[in-house]
Amino acid sequence: MKNVDLIIPVYNEEEVIDLFHAKLTAAIKDLPYVFTIWYVNDGSQDATTQKLADLARTDARIQVVELSRNFGHQAALTAGLDRSHGDYAISLDGDGQHPPELIAELLKLAESGYDIIQTERLDAGGTSAFKRWTSTLFYRLINRIGSTHITPGAADFRLLSRQVVEAIRGMPEYHRFLRGMVAWVGYKSVILPYMPPPRMAGKSKYSLKKMVNLSMDAVFSFSLVPLYIGISLGLLMLLLALVEMIYVLSFWVTGNISNLAPGWSSLMFIILLVGGFLMISIGVIGVYIGYIFQEVKGRPVYLVREPAENDDKGSTAD
Template sequence: MASELVPHPSQVAIVIPVFNEETVVAAFHQRLRAVIDPLPYSFSIYYINDGSTDGTQVVLEALVESDSRVTVVELSRNFGHQAALTAGLDQAEAEWVISMDGDGEHPPELIPEMLALAAQGYEVVLAQRQEPQQAGWFKRWTSEAFYRLINRIASTPIPPGVSDFRLLQRRAVAALRQMREYHRFLRGMVGWMGFRTVILPYTPAPRLGGHSHYSLQKMLRLAFNAIFSFSLVPLYIGISLGGVFLLLALLEALYVLSFWLTGRQASLAPGWSSLMFVLLFVGGSLMIMLGIIGLYVGYIFQEVKERPIYLIRQVISHSQSSRQNS
């Protein structure tokens, strides 16, 4: 594999957001070092501590002492996975930037292949997750349903199984930095940019320990960010439903008018049950559409405030640590 790589030591930055991973981050770093140490590149590693409440920061500071390539960016609180990734991308200065999770499911062993593809001229290398058969049915079903939905209603295609394990060329990183929206769905934003892209399939590795911190609530929030940031289809659905209800109302009016024109108005029975059904159905539909419109307004409200995507408490690098100890 090394023969396929570029011969000069290009700069590569690796961005790794972590949250409450004190039990696995040291083992992950050793695994990462075993992969990148033999490669002919100049590596820098950015660990983004997304407001961890355990001993993750202590472990990360120990990594700074033991590996001069490590920089730790500690956020002031938990801003979420997408914000933490953004913080790392803003810090990283390199020809190529790789983002990945630090729990072991994104195998570092894929990095040489990603760099080989980047050396061929691709500006974006997307690692596509191939779910193993033993993966839970609920996870497989929800993932497939989400990608099927977002690709149907959004104008930006997002390949199924693509997460935030990717390589970006410097030009792509610079373009991504220009997009400062508060509600972030990076895999959609990367697809929207349109740079030369290649897909690299992989099978996720088992976690090094602990459990996933990506709860159902966080997955739903990410899904809502994707839908309402990249699609106006929900609003079009509301307009279409309004048109259908107007057409039904017109047909009902013509139907009733026909009874009056033919002198059969006495046969018109009071339709209390059907009236209530129509009122409930239309009222419920209106409430749903008002809720959808309210979500869009809420997203706009949060964007126009122009609050920062994240706040940094401190940045710790090996050079800073050396100066403090001297």
């Protein structure tokens, strides 16, 4: 039988982890595969750590990786992928909104020859109108300015073949946007739509700040358009300066110098406008330089406080 790694990042999920695991085990009970369940505890501050330890004592398939602190969802997923050795790796969240019942369908599509089965969330469920609107705007923006198409509504609920997992592990960038990285590697893929059920308990851990940071990672990792915008603004200001110069020279040519007003207000307007564009352009360049700075330091994406029992990655990984 083939081996399947289930990668489940968790953060402060004490209210739901027992119920989720029961639902997960019921979904994979009759499937003809050997499963390893990787729970990646992303620095939880509640009783999640103890509950995972209790589950591991009752289910030999469970491997728990304890990160040294909260590194974020993408880093936790990376920690799981780094430890995957199965024929397939399936990532899903531990709050129940990625229905484990779809695992059978994911594996069926994988057996038919697909290397990537990407799920697509059709309904926002109980999320707010603001979050739905910002999500739609984000996918429109990243697909317009980036060279890699990312499916709108794509979730981090997906199946990857062994070949794709190795390709992702060969991409060690610090600022990670796995949805874009998976789309970038190519390989034969298919979209599996699903209707998300409500959370089993608790609330979403993706705050507005985390969503903004993830969006920035996506934009600055997969597009150079912000730099081109700065160049375009600079060219526009040069064109306006040329027009202004021709306008002033026309007074000298026609001998109407007396009609040339001092123009203090217009001068200040141009100075402020040019200064604003320059600051925006320098800021964009600064963000890219900041990303480069964090990459060249070579710090690991995450650190492991307590490796799993069969963890061959040691205490750190990059």
